[in-house]
Amino acid sequence: MWVRVACEPVSRPEGHVIEGVIKDLSVVRAAQGEVRRLSNRLSTTLEELTDAFFSLDKQWHFTFVNHETERVLQRPRDEIIGKEIWEAFPKLRGTAFEAGYRQAVESQRKVTFEAYYPPRHAWFETTVYPSEEGLTVYCRDVSERKIAEEEVQRLAFYDPLTGLANRRLLIDRLKHSLARLRRQQRCAALLLIDLDNFKLLNDTAGHDRGDALLREVATRLRQSVRSSDTVARIGGDEFVVLVELQTRSGEVSARRAASVADKVLRAMCVPFPLTDLLHHASASVGVTLLDGTINDVGEALRQADLAMYQSKSRGRNAVSFYDPGMQAAVAERVALQGDMLRGIEVGQFHLHYQPQVDEHGNVTGAEALLRWQHPQRGWISPATFIPIAEESGHIISLGNWVLETACRQVADWRRMPGRERMTMAVNVSAVQLRRPDFVQTVMQTLCATEAPPDSLRLELTESLLLHDIDDTIAKMEALRAHGVGFEIDDFGTGYSSLSYLKRLPINVLKIDRTFVRDLLENDRDAAIVHTIITLADSLGIGVIAEGVETKEQYDDLQRLGCRAFQGYLFGYPVPAGEFCTRKDLEAACGAVPAA
Numbered sequence: 001m002w003v004r005v006a007c008e009p010v011s012r013p014e015g016h017v018i019e020g021v022i023k024d025l026s027v028v029r030a031a032q033g034e035v036r037r038l039s040n041r042l043s044t045t046l047e048e049l050t051d052a053f054f055s056l057d058k059q060w061h062f063t064f065v066n067h068e069t070e071r072v073l074q075r076p077r078d079e080i081i082g083k084e085i086w087e088a089f090p091k092l093r094g095t096a097f098e099a100g101y102r103q104a105v106e107s108q109r110k111v112t113f114e115a116y117y118p119p120r121h122a123w124f125e126t127t128v129y130p131s132e133e134g135l136t137v138y139c140r141d142v143s144e145r146k147i148a149e150e151e152v153q154r155l156a157f158y159d160p161l162t163g164l165a166n167r168r169l170l171i172d173r174l175k176h177s178l179a180r181l182r183r184q185q186r187c188a189a190l191l192l193i194d195l196d197n198f199k200l201l202n203d204t205a206g207h208d209r210g211d212a213l214l215r216e217v218a219t220r221l222r223q224s225v226r227s228s229d230t231v232a233r234i235g236g237d238e239f240v241v242l243v244e245l246q247t248r249s250g251e252v253s254a255r256r257a258a259s260v261a262d263k264v265l266r267a268m269c270v271p272f273p274l275t276d277l278l279h280h281a282s283a284s285v286g287v288t289l290l291d292g293t294i295n296d297v298g299e300a301l302r303q304a305d306l307a308m309y310q311s312k313s314r315g316r317n318a319v320s321f322y323d324p325g326m327q328a329a330v331a332e333r334v335a336l337q338g339d340m341l342r343g344i345e346v347g348q349f350h351l352h353y354q355p356q357v358d359e360h361g362n363v364t365g366a367e368a369l370l371r372w373q374h375p376q377r378g379w380i381s382p383a384t385f386i387p388i389a390e391e392s393g394h395i396i397s398l399g400n401w402v403l404e405t406a407c408r409q410v411a412d413w414r415r416m417p418g419r420e421r422m423t424m425a426v427n428v429s430a431v432q433l434r435r436p437d438f439v440q441t442v443m444q445t446l447c448a449t450e451a452p453p454d455s456l457r458l459e460l461t462e463s464l465l466l467h468d469i470d471d472t473i474a475k476m477e478a479l480r481a482h483g484v485g486f487e488i489d490d491f492g493t494g495y496s497s498l499s500y501l502k503r504l505p506i507n508v509l510k511i512d513r514t515f516v517r518d519l520l521e522n523d524r525d526a527a528i529v530h531t532i533i534t535l536a537d538s539l540g541i542g543v544i545a546e547g548v549e550t551k552e553q554y555d556d557l558q559r560l561g562c563r564a565f566q567g568y569l570f571g572y573p574v575p576a577g578e579f580c581t582r583k584d585l586e587a588a589c590g591a592v593p594a595a
């Protein structure tokens with residue numbers, strides 16, 4: 001038992017005595033022990049907490065910090081106890097933490113908030129309790145939960161491959177944007193961007209390269225617009241850019257939208273380095289202006305989509321603006337696609353042959369040109385239906401049919417006296433060339449039709465060559481080894497690099513008819529033609545001028561050194577029967593222009 005004894009000497013008449021008081025302290029002592037025990041337990045508990053806990057006095061000085069606080073703040077407690085929090089951690093100033101602590105002091109109420117603490121790269125859920133001494137602060141690291149939440153958010157609204165907004169987020173932003181434009185009477189532009197021939201790259205170069213291209217396209221699109229604009233990926237190779245134009249007038253908006261679209265187009269034309277290959281891409285862009293009159297997100301996207309298809313049908317690598325008439329054109333395109341399959345089956349396609357002549361006017365060969373005789377629409381130009389056939393994949397069966405028919409024809413001609421050296425130029429589309437079995441298909445066709453390989457000249461366009469140059473060269477060389485020749489169509493209109501030209505096994509460059517057309521009036525065109533001829537000569541390559549319509553053009557071309565020609569002057573493309581009967585063609589040059 002604990003007692004308190006107090007005694008004192010007292011003088012009494014009877015003598016000196018000692019008086020004392022004894023007080024039982026058991027209860028007090030027990031209570032003090034309990035307080036100490038509880039306090040120790042509390043300290044141990046606070047120390048062992050996996051969350052940071054600290055207290056501050058009214059002057060913002062640390063009065064207690066637990067072990068986790070030391071870890072989070074990365075300072076031992078003896079360095080911070082007694083220090084003012086803003087002095088010890090100046091980076092907390094102006095943050096959500098300071099705002100939360102002050103709010104708790106001012107309101108004298110508990111405050112809870114979540115905030116990011118950059119020095120630890122972590123998120124904390126913080127609860128601040130005001131007390132008589134000052135504040136106690138309790139911080140829980142919730143970074144893992146935050147990351148999980150962000151991941152859920154990312155998966156729901158962003159494209160995992162490129163990190164761009166997905167269709168869902170785009171639609172949401174577009175909805176808000178349409179409402180805002182209406183309110184503010186301002187304009188925005190919606191651009192739909194579709195990569196040209198992306199499927200081809202994916203199928204031939206592999207999905208890894210396809211993915212790498214999409215990621216790089218995303219980066220370039222982001223760089224082409226302001227960070228406040230939305231860039232989204234809404235399908236395999238389909239991207240959308242929503243650009244706020246900050247303009248009211250339709251005309252200025254259209255000009256600004258065109259300049260953004262142009263920037264996008266140019267960004268897509270810069271070659272893409274994809275690990276071991278340099279990929280040349282292009283895009284078809286459709287633009288619709290949002291001027292507050294469109295309320296419906298679906299309608300806005302549909303308009304941009306129609307405009308994009310317009311770019312595709314203009315030969316790709318182009319920008320088109322939506323206009324209502326476009327819809328009819330698209331409907332017609334879809335109808336033609338359907339008719340095409342049936343047309344192939346029932347033989348509505350025909351080949352016409354246009355003569356190619358040498359400088360003496362001798363017919364040395366022909367170019368096979370495809371014709372479609374549609375039962376309702378009459379003759380349809382290949383310039384209209386070839387892009388549709390390429391897009392739908394019908395070009396494969398159509399191209400095989402062309403190759404076979406043309407090879408059979410040249411084999412027939414070669415059996416005729418005086419035509420033993422005839423050649424046949426056949427147009428090959430990118431979709432055909434990219435097929436892994438292209439070389440095999442050509443060789444099998446030559447074999448089946450008994451056409452000598454050196455009678456066949458495959459015509460490739462300049463832009464097609466640049467696509468996957470190594471694959472193209474390998475295929476060209478494999479065929480060249482058997483004697484098949486190659487002509488480069490529309491030469492001078494693309495972006496051929498001289499180094500490529502040297503590597504490619506080319507027999508003939510075809511000077512594009514646009515240069516021939518203006519040859520007489522335009523000195524620049526004459527200079528280009530002359531340069532092409534000199535270049536080809538120095539590389540040991542032949543040259544043929546296409547689109548020769550007049551005697552003057554023919555004379556001029558001869559003067560510039562051209563020795564082979566094709567054009568209406570020597571003959572229109574005609575069916576095989578008519579071609580063979582035009583015996584006068586050999587003498588046509590100079591004296592007898594074609595009818």
Ligand SMILES: Nc1nc2c(ncn2[C@@H]2O[C@@H]3COP(=O)(O)O[C@H]4[C@@H](O)[C@H](n5cnc6c(=O)[nH]c(N)nc65)O[C@@H]4COP(=O)(O)O[C@H]3[C@H]2O)c(=O)[nH]1
Pocket residue numbers: 354368369370381382383386399402427428429459489490513546547548549566567568569573
């Ligand atoms: N203004 C003018 N034009 C002339 C003259 N001489 C010929 N042409 C036209 O010029 C085009 C030459 O064919 P291309 O450049 O290979 O251009 C061809 C070719 O790229 C494509 N094409 C035609 N047939 C086929 C085919 O079987 N397969 C593929 N993939 N494409 C084809 O369609 C394009 C257009 O063919 P066409 O309409 O037949 O148009 C032909 C021909 O009719 C002339 O003196 N003046």
